Amino acid sequence: MTTVYIPTPLRRTTGGQSKVEAAGRSMRALLDALERTYPGIRQQLCDETGEVRSFINIFVNGTEIRQLEGLSTPVQDGDEVSIIPAMAGGRGKSVARKVKSPASRRVRRAVPAPRLSRAGMPATPEEVYDTVLEVIGRTPLVRLHKVTRGIRADLVAKLEYLNPGGSVKDRIGPAMIEDAERRGLLRPGGTIVEATSGNTGVGVAIAAAVRGYRTIFVMPDKMSEEKIRLLRAFGARVIITPTAVAPEDPRSYYNVSRRIAEETPNSFYANQYANPANPHAHYDSTGPEIWRQTGGRLDVVVASMGTGGTISGAGKFLKERHPGLRVIGVDPVGSVFYDYFKTGTMPEPHTYKVEGIGEDFLPKTMDFSVLDDVVQVSDRDAFLTTRRLVREEGLFCGGSGGAAVAGALKYARTLPEMGAGLRMVVILPDSGSRYLSKIFSDDWMREHGMLERELGTVGDLVRSRTIPLVTATRTDAVNEVVAKMKQYDVSQLPVLEDGRLVGMISEVDLLTHLLDGSHRPSDPIQPIIDPAPPVVDPDSPLDVLADIFLSSNAAVVVDHGAVAGIVTKIDVIDHLAKQLGR
Structure with missing residues (x-):
């Protein structure tokens, strides 16, 4: 039997099932079998000529059938077929009608205009969307380079801050509103109330503006002034509550928003922390997009956690396609997720500066069963990585994106050979424009102890030493390398071949080799070379060495590509002592 994954809009024909099985030797035969079992599904997928509708993508084992043999594409037992409307992560050839997406938007794609331009040439097909909601999603994947030096995994970032409202939360705003409308919880002229750190508020405000609803948002006082002003620009009423109170405190933004919803006539409390439409939106859009954009070639997905909607929804979809995938959550120090995942008990939360991620309670939208591990990062690591992403990669993301990348790098350093051969996708949730007065303000960073005295870069350390670069080759004898180490008073040497790094040899390796008793001092060092030593770029701040030295000397x-030096723990200690002693 062939496994067929059914998108949300078609599940009414399958009795709500998201995954069914059918038999057929080709896609056409498989659709016939589906129609016999679930009458009406073929009409949803195919037009009157019997061809697949232009806004429907059908993937067989990760490849769209239009790139194969269309409906004649052969299928067999064990194959996986995914049906994905174009707006939920794929694109058809062209779309000429209005179509509901799985959970987040209605899309009316451009109709090619059969007319001539003023110059008499065939006119270019238009690309005009009916509303801003139609351009939510389909954010790009971009490979990271400079901030990942020393990491051997292929780390690519999904730029969710390129959504029209500037964050991944644009996906769930329309989804929650459409779901409420379908269930009769939200009526024309109504008011939407939500507790938000800012980004969900923007996503809801955009959809509310298009659909004609009023909005009231409740925010903790630690959020940036930019977010507050942005929400008010959409005409929202914004209420500020204290951050440093327990979730059950009547002053908490959860309880204040709930009370306002109860007291406001014709209102709907969106409640992103318990609303199933939140993770469903990512199951229906973010997950399929990542799968399509990577061609199914990914090994690790990393995302920072707030409500848990993104990582739970997208992670679930991707694991259904790729059971061996590892989903890694990133949690700020002070939040409860890390300790709860590791120990199963609730720790005592404390305040932290990074916005939009972490929590002091367990949201119902957080599905821990999807996670394989959780990495903890500090505010300082999150913010300094954010600044590096902007300055070194040109990616203007916010602190939650910096936290996600810092966590991804931290996790990659724990993998064999720094993740060599693996592809990691990390999600950058929002834009840096929300944090100009905080993360990108040197004064604010210094005031909060996150931009202390500049200690320099790895390159500064290397240039400050007078010791020449001493190297070895694969064919050097053990006694020759020992002599070099004694002469230059070093404990490890990089091993080069034609000027290219091929490994490292240390005094511990040599000692172990000689104590074995079966080797001679004249033997070449090749069998005992460490082929995957930690590598770091000279432009990297000294901070990056801290994580490296947890597992290497x-x-x-x-x-x-050229070896510029080798750095040890004592080198860093000596350099810092000189810097701080000035």
């Missing part, structure tokens, strides 16, 4: 400094 030294790192090789490589500048554009």
Whole structure:
């Protein structure tokens, strides 16, 4: 039997089932079998000529059938077929009608205009969307380079801040509103109330503006002034509550928003922390997009956690397609997720500065069964990584994106050979424009102890030393390498071949080799070379060495492919002592 994954809009024909099985030797035969079992499904998928509708994508084992043999594409037992409307992560050839997406938007794609331009040439097909809601999603994946130096995994970032409202939360605003409308919870002229750190508020405000609803948002006082002004720009009423109170405190933004919803006539409390439409939106859009954009070639997905909607929904979809995928959550120090995942008990939460992620309670939208691990990052690591992403990669993301990348790098350093051969996708949830007065303000960063005295870069350390670069080759004898180490008073040497780094040899390796008793001092060092030493870029801040030294005694400094030096723990200690003693 072939497994067929059914998108949300078609599940009414399958009795709500998201995954069914059918038999057929080709896609056409498979659709015939589905029609016999679930009458009406073929009409949803195919037009009057019997061809697949232009806004429907059908994937067989990750490849769209239009790239194969269309409906004649052969299928067999064990194959996986995914039916994905174009707006939920794929694109058809062209779309000429209005179509409901799985959970987040209605899309009317452009109709090619059969007319001539003023110059008499065939006119270019228009691309005009009916509302701003139609351009939510389909955010790009971009490979990271400079901030990942020393990491051997292929780390790519999904730029959710390119959504029209500037964050991943644009996806859930329309989804929650449409779901409420379908269930009769939200009526024309109504008011939407929500507790938000800002981004969900914007996503809801955009959809509310298009659909004609009023909005009231409740925010903790630690949120940036930019977010408050942005929500008010959409005509929303914004109420500020204290951050440092327990969730059950009547002053908490959860309880204040709930009370306002109860007291406001014709209102709907969106409640992103318990609304199933939140993770469903990511199951129906974010997950399929990542699968399509990577061609199904991914090994790890990393996302920071707030409500848990993104990581739970997208992670569930991707794991259904790729059971071996690892889903890694990133949690700020002070939040409860990390300790709860590791121990199963609730820790005592405390305040932290990064916005939009972490929590002091367990949201119902957080599905821990999807996670394989959780990495904890500090505010400082999150913010400094955010600034590096902007300055070194040109990616203007916010602190939650910096936290996600910092967590991804931290996780990659725990993998064999720094993740060599693996592809990691990390989600950057929102834009840096929300944090100009905080993360990107040197004064604010110093005031909160996150931009202390500049200690320099790895390159500064290497240039400050007078010791020449001493190297070895694969064919050097053990006694020759020992002599070099004694002469230059070093404990490890990079091993080069034609100027290219091929490994590292340490005094511990040599000692173990000689104590074995079966080797001679004249033997070549090749069998005992460490082929995957930690590598770091000279432009990297000294901070990056802290994580490397948790599992290694030294790192090789490589500048554009050329070995520039080797750095040990004592080198860093000596350099810092000189810097701080000035």
